[in-house]
Amino acid sequence: AQSVTQLDSQVPVFEEAPVELRCNYSSSVSVYLFWYVQYPNQGLQLLLKYLSGSTLVKGINGFEAEFNKSQTSFHLRKPSVHISDTAEYFCAVRNNAGNMLTFGGGTRLMVKP
Amino acid sequence: GAGVSQTPSNKVTEKGKYVELRCDPISGHTALYWYRQSLGQGPEFLIYFQGTGAADDSGLPNDRFFAVRPEGSVSTLKIQRTERGDSAVYLCASSLGLDADTQYFGPGTRLTVL
Numbered sequence: 001a002q003s004v005t006q007l008d009s010q011v012p013v014f015e016e017a018p019v020e021l022r023c024n025y026s027s028s029v030s031v032y033l034f035w036y037v038q039y040p041n042q043g044l045q046l047l048l049k050y051l052s053g054s055t056l057v058k059g060i061n062g063f064e065a066e067f068n069k070s071q072t073s074f075h076l077r078k079p080s081v082h083i084s085d086t087a088e089y090f091c092a093v094r095n096n097a098g099n100m101l102t103f104g105g106g107t108r109l110m111v112k113p
Numbered sequence: 114g115a116g117v118s119q120t121p122s123n124k125v126t127e128k129g130k131y132v133e134l135r136c137d138p139i140s141g142h143t144a145l146y147w148y149r150q151s152l153g154q155g156p157e158f159l160i161y162f163q164g165t166g167a168a169d170d171s172g173l174p175n176d177r178f179f180a181v182r183p184e185g186s187v188s189t190l191k192i193q194r195t196e197r198g199d200s201a202v203y204l205c206a207s208s209l210g211l212d213a214d215t216q217y218f219g220p221g222t223r224l225t226v227l
Binding site for chain 1: 117144146153154155158161163168169172204206215218219220
């Protein structure tokens with residue numbers, strides 16, 4: 001079994017400030033890691049994914065995430081946020097024995113002017 | 114190209130009724146997934162198809178839920194004797210079916226059971 005914990009349900013931040021959204025997972029086997037973004041009334045859109053190799057992964061819209069195996073974390077970062085980044089962000093894992101994604105509860109990023 | 118589409122976008126029904134939710138995956142995608150997202154929570158896996166067959170239905174909550182994909186493309190999620198607790202957004206995703214491939218999500222169907 002695997003699980004994902006997103007430690008912050010909401011993260012308020014001012015425009016142009018840096019942000020980090022935290023994600024921790026547990027799994028008894030190797031996993032693939034994903035971050036998705038969900039804008040209001042829209043479907044989930046993939047931001048980035050870690051499959052193997054370099055632990056620092058760059059995604060769309062200036063986001064990046066770092067896989068830390070010892071801490072079982074995959075935190076999402078952006079050095080300078082925009083109002084348009086306001087959305088719900090979901091961390092997800094998939095183990096190499098299955099195909100479905102296990103999602104965290106989500107973090108609502110609220111960017112204020 | 115066209116993304117994953119789901120119909121209807123909203124469905125309101127009464128307790129005890131039967132509903133069908135449709136998913137049109139991206140053309141050429143052999144893998145199709147259904148997830149359920151309750152208010153304020155992350156999506157939860159329901160069922161996964163590889164081609165026409167259900168490769169994993171371990172997430173279906175009970176036997177009132179059933180899904181089909183008869184021709185390996187469009188899928189229908191069927192819910193019998195709906196209950197108020199079934200109210201949620203039902204998400205469909207598709208992928209090429211290869212290992213570690215990206216799942217592309219549709220906009221979802223918001224089901225409300227009165």
